[in-house]
Amino acid sequence: EVQLVESGGGLEQPGRSLRLSCTASGFTLGDYAMTWVRQAPGKGLEWIGFIRSKPYGGTTEYAASVKGRFTISRDDSKNIAYLQMNSLKSEDTAVYYCNGRLVRGDIKDVWGKGTTVIVST
Amino acid sequence: DIVVTQSPLSLSVTPGEPASISCRSNQSLLHSNGYNYLDWYLQKPGQSPQLLIYLGSNRASGVPDRFSGSGSGTDFTLKISRVDVEDVGVYYCMQATQTRAFGQGTKVEIK
Numbered sequence: 001e002v003q004l005v006e007s008g009g010g011l012e013q014p015g016r017s018l019r020l021s022c023t024a025s026g027f028t029l030g031d032y033a034m035t036w037v038r039q040a041p042g043k044g045l046e047w048i049g050f051i052r053s054k055p056y057g058g059t060t061e062y063a064a065s066v067k068g069r070f071t072i073s074r075d076d077s078k079n080i081a082y083l084q085m086n087s088l089k090s091e092d093t094a095v096y097y098c099n100g101r102l103v104r105g106d107i108k109d110v111w112g113k114g115t116t117v118i119v120s121t
Numbered sequence: 122d123i124v125v126t127q128s129p130l131s132l133s134v135t136p137g138e139p140a141s142i143s144c145r146s147n148q149s150l151l152h153s154n155g156y157n158y159l160d161w162y163l164q165k166p167g168q169s170p171q172l173l174i175y176l177g178s179n180r181a182s183g184v185p186d187r188f189s190g191s192g193s194g195t196d197f198t199l200k201i202s203r204v205d206v207e208d209v210g211v212y213y214c215m216q217a218t219q220t221r222a223f224g225q226g227t228k229v230e231i232k
Contacts, residue, residue, distance in 0.1 A: 047221040061220050111169040
């Protein structure tokens with residue numbers, strides 16, 4: 001079965017760091033561009049950033065709201081993508097989803113179920 | 122920055138009737154390669170988003186043909202030809218021309 005599973009969420013204090021993982025199974029994560037999207041309680045979807053697959057340079061892009069604080073990386077040998085979140089703020093409280101997209105003729109688009117991050121004292 | 126704006130923000134539809142959601146961008150999403158980089162997603166209650174339409178008008182695999190996307194440049198529309206009860210949720214457009222950005226979402230309910 002093709003799936004993505006996010007992990008690493010939890011309660012963290014403002015100013016601290018947290019690293020989320022997104023583990024792929026049933027497909028080769030290295031073929032996919034990996035995106036992180038979050039959803040604050042009761043709010044809409046917010047695109048955070050993505051990392052291209054290695055054949056497309058493995059480069060990253062970020063939303064202005066997280067640029068400089070968040071870093072997306074990937075370990076294709078482990079089939080895992082990461083979201084490193086530093087200098088956490090209360091407004092980072094959200095459900096964090098990872099998404100994998102493969103464009104090869106048709107599109108394959110896979111979403112995880114999300115992991116919850118709460119930033120609070 | 123490219124901003125996409127959806128309307129309406131909520132919609133109440135009778136099953137079997139059509140529905141339409143608009144997504145407007147403050148800059149053109151038409152790439153020089155001829156593709157419009159605009160996706161549509163549906164987030165059903167309690168679920169992750171799912172891709173419905175990509176590149177403005179291409180249905181993703183497994184998406185019922187009652188869903189269609191149209192438009193070019195700055196104006197796009199998602200149409201549901203006959204709404205089904207399972208279509209309830211929040212619909213988002215997302216521009217993918219310059220980084221990415223979601224619209225505010227349109228909540229679709231059944232009358």
